[in-house]
Amino acid sequence: MIQIKKEEFKKNITDYLKVLYRKEAEEATQQQLFQAVSYAVKDIVVDQWMATHKEYEKQDAKTVYYLSMEFLMGRALGNMIINLSANKVIKESIAELGLDLNVIEDQEPDPALGNGGLGRLAACFLDSLSTLGYPAYGCGIRYKYGMFKQKIKNGFQLEVPDDWLRDGYPFEIKRSEYAVEVKFGGYVAIRKDEKGKDRFIQENYQSVRAVPYDLPIVGYNNNVVNTLRIWDAEAIDTFNLDSFDKGDYQKAVEQQNLARTICEVLYPNDNHYAGKELRLKQQYFFVSASIQRAVTKYMENHDDIRNLYEKVTFQLNDTHPTVTVAELMRILMDDYDLEWNEAWDITTKTCAYTNHTIMSEALEKWPLELFSRLLPRIYQIVEEINRRFIIEIQECYPGNYKKIEKMAVVYDGQVKMAHLAIVGSYSVNGVARLHTEILKHQELKDFYEHFPEKFNNKTNGITQRRFLLHGNPLLADWVTQKIGDEWITNLSAIDELSIYADDEKCQKEFMNIKYQNKLRLAEFIKEKNGIEVNPRSIFDVQVKRLHEYKRQLLNILHVMHLYNQLKTNPGMEFYPRTFIFGAKASAGYRRAKAIIKLITSVADVVNNDKSIDDKIKVVFIEDYNVSKAEMIFAASDVSEQISTASKEASGTGNMKFMLNGALTLGTLDGANVEIVEEVGEENAFIFGLTSDEVIHFEQNGGYNPKEHYNIDHDIRNILTQLINGYYSPENPELFREIYNSLLEQNGGERADQYFILKDFRSYEAAQKRVEEAYKDSTGWAKSAILNVAKSGKFSSDRTIEEYATEIWKLDKVKVEL
């Protein structure tokens, strides 16, 4: 464990204040203090970082490159301090300077280089890779603007740019020495080299300089520091003299523009493919830069490129980095002179692919026109991969043209990225058992039949160090006091808590901690929303991206129904409930934005209706992000995981709630299935159609929601309230689109395609069970403790252990200082 000397550390902080800002601690702003403290912490980390890389080199360790368009890191300072096990000494040092660590931590921008689950998973994986001592690089993009900040104005979402780099990000280090060129456009000429061999040369292209910035990823208490490498684009030469000389001024300016735009902004789409040219540029940009650098690094210490796969593995986080397959082929053939078969053999032993969704609208398919124009050499290689693969299919299934239609990489004028990823990888994994089964037997059935050995499951996980140790210090201390601290690095040890689930004293202690956390959240809500919530009410929480399949609409329709019941029957027995939502909608996702407006409108009516005696409160937390998430999970009683079964590949919020002792109210979807398996169905509230039933309906043209509308008075009542101005008197038509989506077919879209009305009554019944269960405070405390105790499986340490041993074949490295 690293020893931090207080006096030295304090001096470092004051020195940084002087060097960076010419200030003493008393005159510095909180932001300047944050910067100075961060630099002082980085000083400690850098020694470990250098030692780690020396050790990797010494051992010639195999490395995983986790290629991802998104890393939703959240704040780094607090997490680093925790992982350095230096919380106490750093807090004290800071206090001795008259400062408050919490206030300083709050100054950090929340680096949000991701949308939701996929990007946050990548961040958890990096934490686990370092903690377990596996050599790894995260490779991504240094977006100038990350996920937008959400403002709620008059109940509507507004998007505000997230200028996270405005004050400078203290933890990054620019590594200009590793810059590489990335080429776009032009054409491919075949030229003879000096030995008379044909060479494929990209000519008349535009290019940018990809410059890496490295961020340290500190392992827990083990001296290991891996690297998150994010690439920025710069113009190749500020003004390309060569172009000037030839009078090609236009091209020089275009190159500059290209460099300016590539890393400008993260596409704010979750589970949705928008098909934008700039997005493909971003993909190729960071993939080419990462692969070029990885291959060069490998060749610095090895002399035979053909053994690359023994030391390097590229994990493709969804299809977004799938051009990796073709880029590696290009480098092996064009730069290292390998023949196709040899290059293909190496590529398919080096690349592995994770599928994160079956939502058809998320599947990436690039039009050939765009793909070939932007990436002409890569396109040639993809065409050849496709040509050879089709021959292979024809040999296997002679005369079966359906197979080609379903499996080709290039078909109908499109490059199908998932097919390219599967064909070019040695491993294809889903992210929860149910999801992997659906991939194998439904979505990717033909591929599974053809390459059964490639398919495997890796159920997602989360890091307990951020989501319990950092996010919920009261509970973390309690757990440690009961069972010791092994859980911090081995979450399965938390099962030892089970013996306390029936202990009355422990139940009280546990519920008191939950209450303290609810108080903290209630204060936050009071400050930000101006809403007074009762910390003794049930905190029923749905926080995640806004997407129709996640069914925030089902939740709010049910709130509307409860409110109607209370209005008609004020004396009815009702346990007070606070419904908390937090969700960002993609900027262009109209219906999702309408659902946010519906939630805020219902909140306005319900919260201000004195006649219901504060029995229901509805809160929409603005700008839901990783830091807020940590506080919210800690304070939740009920975890709403209510996606239409089969649609949520895994979910990871569900695991974070469980770890913090919230009970799942959910469908049998994604990892909910495994959560319930671990904790027992009696400690969760399960409802709704199963995935088999949903898939069956879908394969048979859906169902008729009008049946429910016609026969169910309550459903008809709430739907009518959507269009009679009950919640939007200023504009009764405001929610017409939502209403229509539930009842009317629209083009290719089925009425109520996410089965909201079909599941409504079953959801209502589950909600009633929640209320009954909560009234029995002993029973609830027992279930909540058991949820914590049974969360061991859902550590990202377990997930990474499985990836490392079963897919990547990595060895652990120990770092001594």
Ligand code: DL6
């Ligand atoms: O695997 C991480 C995460 C899952 O937990 C979610 O269930 C899933 O929806 C999400 N998938 C995506 C798909 N990507 N795109 N675009 O974000 O992955």
